[in-house]
Amino acid sequence: MALVEISNVHKSFGEVEVLRGIDLTVEKGEIVTIIGRSGSGKSTLLRCINGLEQINGGEIKVAGELVHSRSTDLRKLREHVGIVFQQFNLFPHMTVARNITLAPVLTGKIAKGDAARELARKVLAQVGLEEKIDAYPGQLSGGQQQRVAIARCLAMSPYLMLFDEVTSALDPELVGEVLKVMEDLATQGMTMILVTHEMNFARNVASKLVFMHAGMVHEEGRPADLFANPATPELANFISSVR
Amino acid sequence: MRGFTISDFLTMLAAVQWTATLVVLALAFGAPLALLLARMCTGRSRIARLVATGILQLVQGVPVLGLLMFFYFGMPVFLGIKVPALVSVGAAFTIFTAAFLGEIWRGGIQAVHVAQGEAAACLGLTRWQTFRHVIAPQAFRIALPATVGFLVQLIKNTSLASVVGFVELARAGQLASAATFQPLLSYACVAAIYFALCFPLTLWSRSLEDKLNGAR
Numbered sequence: 001m002a003l004v005e006i007s008n009v010h011k012s013f014g015e016v017e018v019l020r021g022i023d024l025t026v027e028k029g030e031i032v033t034i035i036g037r038s039g040s041g042k043s044t045l046l047r048c049i050n051g052l053e054q055i056n057g058g059e060i061k062v063a064g065e066l067v068h069s070r071s072t073d074l075r076k077l078r079e080h081v082g083i084v085f086q087q088f089n090l091f092p093h094m095t096v097a098r099n100i101t102l103a104p105v106l107t108g109k110i111a112k113g114d115a116a117r118e119l120a121r122k123v124l125a126q127v128g129l130e131e132k133i134d135a136y137p138g139q140l141s142g143g144q145q146q147r148v149a150i151a152r153c154l155a156m157s158p159y160l161m162l163f164d165e166v167t168s169a170l171d172p173e174l175v176g177e178v179l180k181v182m183e184d185l186a187t188q189g190m191t192m193i194l195v196t197h198e199m200n201f202a203r204n205v206a207s208k209l210v211f212m213h214a215g216m217v218h219e220e221g222r223p224a225d226l227f228a229n230p231a232t233p234e235l236a237n238f239i240s241s242v243r
Numbered sequence: 244m245r246g247f248t249i250s251d252f253l254t255m256l257a258a259v260q261w262t263a264t265l266v267v268l269a270l271a272f273g274a275p276l277a278l279l280l281a282r283m284c285t286g287r288s289r290i291a292r293l294v295a296t297g298i299l300q301l302v303q304g305v306p307v308l309g310l311l312m313f314f315y316f317g318m319p320v321f322l323g324i325k326v327p328a329l330v331s332v333g334a335a336f337t338i339f340t341a342a343f344l345g346e347i348w349r350g351g352i353q354a355v356h357v358a359q360g361e362a363a364a365c366l367g368l369t370r371w372q373t374f375r376h377v378i379a380p381q382a383f384r385i386a387l388p389a390t391v392g393f394l395v396q397l398i399k400n401t402s403l404a405s406v407v408g409f410v411e412l413a414r415a416g417q418l419a420s421a422a423t424f425q426p427l428l429s430y431a432c433v434a435a436i437y438f439a440l441c442f443p444l445t446l447w448s449r450s451l452e453d454k455l456n457g458a459r
């Protein structure tokens with residue numbers, strides 16, 4: 001059974017149909033990169049996968065569970081599906097440690113105090129920021145904030161992580177440190193779905209490339225194949241425009 | 244007729260305790276209601292939003308004096324029992340506080356970016372946990388200057404309770420004025436005491452505002 005099964009998903013905002021029949025499966029351990037022009041529905045698709053958005057048709061299964069079914073406990077599901085946003089969205093009034101341990105403590109994954117701090121230390125080590133454990137988000141650079149946001153997700157020990165253009169808001173010189181963390185995660189076998197404009201990452205790290213166009217999966221396949229032989233003019237245009 | 248003495252002033256000072264009682268009552272009962280209204284206004288339920296917004300608009304559209312009269316004369320009629328002035332006056336200021344603080348806190352909650360709530364929800368927090376740990380602390384910080392500012396309004400507005408004969412600071416001033424025929428001096432004392440109560444709060448509110456603006 002695939003970890004994520006998306007079939008014929010439709011999603012409209014008012015009159016505008018943003019997703020027009022999306023089909024996509026993601027196996028455990030796969031790194032799926034979604035590319036496509038701005039407005040093609042990439043963010044919306046990610047937000048549908050963890051139930052932030054309702055859908056108007058089709059279905060999405062994560063670990064066999066229907067995300068948009070009434071009987072699904074979305075909270076339980078989200079404990080296992082991490083999402084990292086373009087704008088970091090750290091909690092500005094909490095230290096890095098508290099940002100990281102808030103959810104694990106409140107959802108009863110771990111006890112307050114030493115155990116929580118130990119967890120914060122462990123996930124911060126994964127993103128190379130142990131020394132920032134007592135800093136506030138406002139004291140960190142964008143790249144560091146984004147790494148903390150990733151650590152915050154990791155603290156919930158997710159089996160699936162979603163990344164929505166997580167390097168797009170960063171100064172160019174800070175992009176590398178965040179991509180490095182994501183590469184490490186990929187190497188460790190984390191299942192990831194990520195939207196990115198970093199074509200090198202898409203080419204070298206992803207196991208599957210998905211090109212979205214006009215609310216549909218226009219092409220999908222192995223990155224090397226798609227980059228070398230785009231089957232449609234839309235993808236060919238897109239690739240040449242981001243080069 | 245007698246002259247204005249220090250004991251007249253001391254009587255006024257003593258009456259401050261009733262002003263304070265009204266303020267404390269209004270906050271003790273009004274603040275939780277305000278929180279409830281602010282939550283309803285920003286919540287998911289359409290009906291709750293409509294109801295809460297309606298209440299806020301209605302109460303804010305009525306002068307405090309009107310509220311006071313309504314509760315003072317209305318409570319005995321609607322409840323069919325005589326209630327002490329403290330209760331009816333207290334109820335009026337409770338409603339006043341609920342509406343104005345409710346509006347201030349609604350603004351504070353809405354000023355916290357929706358992405359903060361989404362991020363918390365994405366981590367598996369319940370709606371209450373999200374509000375309690377993520378939204379409320381940030382909203383409170385944003386709304387604190389206006390909240391302290393409202394406190395000043397509340398203190399000054401309790402003087403209206405004198406209209407229905409409730410003896411607080413302003414009413415004590417009236418009584419002293421009538422007994423001594425020294426209205427100017429009496430009311431100058433009243434004004435000075437209100438000022439002494441409110442001015443530090445105003446300063447505090449301002450410094451909070453500066454801090455908030457500086458922090459952004």
Ligand SMILES: Nc1ncnc2c1ncn2[C@@H]1O[C@H](COP(=O)(O)OP(=O)(O)O)[C@@H](O)[C@H]1O
Pocket residue numbers: 013018036037038039040041042043044045
């Ligand atoms: N909450 C919303 N309400 C209305 N329209 C929206 C909303 N979110 C996204 N859209 C619209 O949906 C389309 C796809 O948006 P999005 O998924 O963000 O695209 P992408 O991430 O590929 O740039 C855009 O036209 C956008 O304006």
Ligand SMILES: [Mg+2]
Pocket residue numbers: 042043044165
């Ligand atoms: Mg997007």
